[in-house]
Amino acid sequence: xxxxxxxxxxxxxxxxxxxxxxxxxxxxxxxxxxxxxxxxxxxxxxxxxxxxxxxxxxxxxxxxxxxxxxxxxxxxxxxxxxxxxxxxxxxxxxxxxxxxxxxxxxxxxxxxxxxxxxxxxxxxxxxxxxxxxxxxxxxxxxxxxxxxxxxxxxxxxxxxxxxxxxxxxxxxxxxxxxxxxxxxxxxxxxxxxxxxxxxxxxxxxxxxxxxxxxxxxxxxxxxxxxxxxxxxxxxxxxxxxxxxxxxxxxxxxxxxxxxxxxxxxxxxxxxxxxxxxxxxxxxxxxxxxxxxxxxxxxxxxxxxxxxxxxxxxxxxxxxxxxxxxxxxxxxxxxxxxxxxxxxxxxxxxxxxxxxxxxxxxxxxxxxxxxxxxxxxxxxxxxxxxxxxx
Amino acid sequence: xxxxxxxxxxxxxxxxxxxxxxxxxxxxxxxxxxxxxxxxxxxxxxxxxxxxxxxxxxxxxxxxxxxxxxxxxxxxxxxxxxxxxxxxxxxxxxxxxxxxxxxxxxxxxxxxxxxxxxxxxxxxxxxxxxxxxxxxxxxxxxxxxxxxxxxxxxxxxxxxxxxxxxxxxxxxxxxxxxxxxxxxxxxxxxxxxxxxxxxxxxxxxxxxxxxxxxxxxxxxxxxxxxxxxxxxxxxxxxxxxxxxxxxxxxxxxxxxxxxxxxxxxxxxxxxxxxxxxxxxxxxxxxxxxxxxxxxxxxxxxxxxxxxxxxxxxxxxxxxxxxxxxxxxxxxxxxxxxxxxxxxxxxxxxxxxxxxxxxxxxxxxxxxxxxxxxxxxxxxxxxxxxxxxx
Numbered sequence: 001x002x003x004x005x006x007x008x009x010x011x012x013x014x015x016x017x018x019x020x021x022x023x024x025x026x027x028x029x030x031x032x033x034x035x036x037x038x039x040x041x042x043x044x045x046x047x048x049x050x051x052x053x054x055x056x057x058x059x060x061x062x063x064x065x066x067x068x069x070x071x072x073x074x075x076x077x078x079x080x081x082x083x084x085x086x087x088x089x090x091x092x093x094x095x096x097x098x099x100x101x102x103x104x105x106x107x108x109x110x111x112x113x114x115x116x117x118x119x120x121x122x123x124x125x126x127x128x129x130x131x132x133x134x135x136x137x138x139x140x141x142x143x144x145x146x147x148x149x150x151x152x153x154x155x156x157x158x159x160x161x162x163x164x165x166x167x168x169x170x171x172x173x174x175x176x177x178x179x180x181x182x183x184x185x186x187x188x189x190x191x192x193x194x195x196x197x198x199x200x201x202x203x204x205x206x207x208x209x210x211x212x213x214x215x216x217x218x219x220x221x222x223x224x225x226x227x228x229x230x231x232x233x234x235x236x237x238x239x240x241x242x243x244x245x246x247x248x249x250x251x252x253x254x255x256x257x258x259x260x261x262x263x264x265x266x267x268x269x270x271x272x273x274x275x276x277x278x279x280x281x282x283x284x285x286x287x288x289x290x291x292x293x294x295x296x297x298x299x300x301x302x303x304x305x306x307x308x309x310x311x312x313x314x315x316x317x318x319x320x321x322x323x324x325x326x327x328x329x330x331x332x333x334x335x336x337x338x339x340x341x342x343x344x345x346x347x348x349x350x351x352x353x354x355x356x357x358x359x360x361x362x363x364x365x366x367x368x369x370x371x372x373x374x375x376x377x378x379x380x381x382x383x384x385x386x387x388x389x
Numbered sequence: 390x391x392x393x394x395x396x397x398x399x400x401x402x403x404x405x406x407x408x409x410x411x412x413x414x415x416x417x418x419x420x421x422x423x424x425x426x427x428x429x430x431x432x433x434x435x436x437x438x439x440x441x442x443x444x445x446x447x448x449x450x451x452x453x454x455x456x457x458x459x460x461x462x463x464x465x466x467x468x469x470x471x472x473x474x475x476x477x478x479x480x481x482x483x484x485x486x487x488x489x490x491x492x493x494x495x496x497x498x499x500x501x502x503x504x505x506x507x508x509x510x511x512x513x514x515x516x517x518x519x520x521x522x523x524x525x526x527x528x529x530x531x532x533x534x535x536x537x538x539x540x541x542x543x544x545x546x547x548x549x550x551x552x553x554x555x556x557x558x559x560x561x562x563x564x565x566x567x568x569x570x571x572x573x574x575x576x577x578x579x580x581x582x583x584x585x586x587x588x589x590x591x592x593x594x595x596x597x598x599x600x601x602x603x604x605x606x607x608x609x610x611x612x613x614x615x616x617x618x619x620x621x622x623x624x625x626x627x628x629x630x631x632x633x634x635x636x637x638x639x640x641x642x643x644x645x646x647x648x649x650x651x652x653x654x655x656x657x658x659x660x661x662x663x664x665x666x667x668x669x670x671x672x673x674x675x676x677x678x679x680x681x682x683x684x685x686x687x688x689x690x691x692x693x694x695x696x697x698x699x700x701x702x703x704x705x706x707x708x709x710x711x712x713x714x715x716x717x718x719x720x721x722x723x724x725x726x727x728x729x730x731x732x733x734x735x736x737x738x739x740x741x742x743x744x745x746x747x748x749x750x751x752x753x754x755x756x757x758x759x760x761x762x763x764x765x766x767x768x769x770x771x772x773x774x775x776x777x778x
Contacts, residue, residue, distance in 0.1 A: 001491050001492045001493075021524075023524070052450060052451050053450065053451075055444035055445050055450060055519065056444050056445065056448075056450055058523070059445075059519055059523050059527075060519060060522075060523045060527075061441060061442065061444060061445055061472070061474075061516065061519035061520065062441050062442075062472055062473070062474035062477075062519055062520040062761070062762055063472075063473060063474050063520055063521075063522070063761065063762040063764060063769040063770060064472075066522075066633050066634065066762065066764050066769045066770065067522045067523070067524070067764060069633075070522070070634070070636060070764055070765060073636070074636070075633055075634050075635045075636035075637075075765075076632065076633065076634070076635035076636065076650070077632070077633060078483070078630075078631035078632060078633065079473075079631075079633040079770065080471055080473070080480055080483070080484060080631070081471060081472040081473055081480075082469055082470060082471055082472075083450070083451055083452075083453075083470040083471075083472065084451070084452060084455075084468075084469070084470055085450075085451035085452050088451075091469055091470075094467070094469070095469060095484065095487075098484075098487045098488060098491050098493065099487060101491045101492075101493075102390050102487050102490045102491030102492075103390045103490075103491075104390075104487065104490075127450065130444065130448055130449060130450035130451055131450065131451040131452055132452075133449075133452070133455075133456045133459070134447070134448050134449040134456070135410075135412070135456070138448075138449075241467075242467035242468075242469070243465065243466070243467060244455050244458075244464055244465065244466060244467065244468040245455065245459070245464050245465070246464045246465035247459060247462070247463070247464035247465065248464075261465070372451070372452065373451055373452040373455065375452060375455050375456060375459055376459060376464075380452040380455045381452060381455060381468065
């Protein structure tokens with residue numbers, strides 16, 4: 001298996017892009033990434049494209065990647081359309097990594113693109129619910145704020161995690177988003193505003209949720225052995241692990257957690273431990289989920305995520321900066337674009353290109369955690385990636 | 390890159406399965422393939438699942454593979470949902486091949502599953518049209534019989550290909566289907582019946598088209614170095630090439646044809662020429678397209694496909710047996726299942742397990758050609774695979 005480097009990344013600003021099509025968004029992210037990598041676009045010999053909702057929302061199924069990439073000027077290469085709900089971006093990254101790792105090509109493109117604003121909010125919400133098993137969770141009417149709320153309620157009961165600690169995550173991530181020109185929300189919020197905003201699914205309030213959004217993000221991967229041809233700042237893929245929900249009894253309190261299992265495999269593959277991680281992007285589709293995820297990533301012992309956040313460890317200048325981009329809650333969460341936007345942020349951080357939100361000193365190692373969908377009480381798909389300079 | 394073998398295949402009978410769900414169909418194909426491979430199912434450490442239409446037709450987007458495979462008993466492994474319209478099955482095969490070739494795992498599963506009968510035929514037809522670029526072809530109202538009709542008309546004008554020759558393909562493939570217990574249509578048809586059946590898009594008549602259908606097909610792939618652990622009859626992947634439409638001017642008569650370009654790359658990769666092919670499954674979504682495809686695969690010179698068929702070369706006992714399964718026109722064409730059903734047929738032929746339609750002597754080398762979607766006047770996605778004993 002060949003070693004793989006990320007040599008360029010790019011994304012659109014996430015937001016409500018009523019005047020941009022799926023193609024417009026995808027084309028922009030691809031070409032920004034190509035510029036960042038400084039490559040001849042003809043060197044790209046494989047593309048994986050993640051999109052989750054265009055079939056239901058825009059009536060474009062099947063060959064979504066071909067339509068977007070042809071519009072961007074690409075054809076005559078293998079194009080694989082991949083999907084794994086909110087982890088579709090991670091899945092595209094994983095697929096492009098495989099193509100380079102197995103020697104199929106030297107340079108590959110991973111693109112995630114999503115357009116949730118389709119002129120029909122009810123349809124968008126319905127489409128988002130199709131990221132569950134539609135024979136069970138989906139048709140019962142449960143939606144993701146409800147799923148997260150149940151997980152958070154259990155955490156509160158078991159470990160005493162407080163609403164104040166949960167609000168602090170939203171406050172920190174909105175602060176980070178205010179420093180990120182690509183973020184959908186650039187405004188700061190206070191603990192009081194977060195706690196007093198409309199209750200969505202107790203304990204999740206409106207300002208803890210991630211917004212509906214449009215956007216795209218892309219990464220250019222290449223074989224380590226040729227990375228020097230393109231860049232002086234390659235970022236190496238130390239591990240990229242994709243997983244799906246284990247088959248467990250969801251009522252079993254000792255059932256393995258998919259984030260933890262996947263992260264442990266990534267650490268083992270990379271030969272890097274949680275203590276070595278200097279920047280992290282985690283999947284906070286509801287901001288307080290960050291507390292659960294940092295525990296699963298072993299940044300702190302189980303149950304201590306709340307106090308860990310409260311002590312400021314996860315701030316940009318803390319011991320373990322988390323979601324410097326603003327995370328899903330502030331940078332935004334156009335489903336299939338998210339995983340690659342997380343990759344973008346960690347690559348920028350490791351290259352010292354993160355501007356006002358740069359971790360100082362420039363970190364050596366970063367981790368990305370990106371979950372998608374729900375099945376049988378567990379996240380359906382999980383990607384964990386460790387990148388290093 | 391490691392060499393890869395197919396150690397087991399399985400499929401459902403294709404047909405109108407009003408009483409079977411997507412999960413029922415997928416589960417059946419997976420377990421039949423596992424039985425055929427004789428493996429412990431826990432050895433499967435990667436799965437690629439192709440499905441094209443469940444988002445629009447059944448309301449299940451995003452995590453289709455997880456829902457199907459969990460129902461079949463699988464979790465805790467990487468599951469990648471892939472899509473490339475009618476080439477989704479090939480794409481799943483290609484993705485599973487990459488996972489084994491790159492050393493991620495020793496044993497991988499490729500599954501293609503489709504349910505076109507959703508209780509609303511108009512919706513099914515609309516969904517099928519989303520395998521085009523919906524900003525162009527799709528919204529203009531063109532559908533696949535029309536696209537194929539234009540290609541065939543051009544072939545008739547340029548080379549004198551006759552309606553009789555085109556009907557002979559349908560007759561041969563229905564004959565082959567009558568010998569295949571997995572085929573949707575088991576009835577023989579005559580040239581007169583084909584030519585006198587209802588005109589769909591001149592020159593394509595009803596009995597030349599592939600039917601609406603439900604079904605699933607699966608393959609188990611493993612590293613060549615461990616194949617001996619599982620089977621005495623490994624079938625090796627000599628080449629698996631995935632491609633997308635080149636960017637060309639569709640009015641340019643000298644524009645490269647995607648089937649030809651992809652096949653030439655597969656021959657080159659395999660170190661095998663068209664003269665070595667002893668059995669072929671080609672994408673006859675409209676039966677006469679077989680004439681075009683065998684030319685692109687270099688079985689005969691360009692323009693001579695009609696006479697080549699007329700001389701009986703493509704019959705089971707001919708010099709170049711094509712679509713021994715009955716092809717898409719008779720075995721059926723549940724979109725994402727087709728590519729893997731083609732793999733099933735060639736694997737059975739190379740193992741001498743094709744029953745009444747077995748090519749004699751048992752062939753050494755077979756080829757699969759599987760195209761999907763349409764974009765800019767060309768097939769959007771193309772998979773060509775060469776398998777050998």
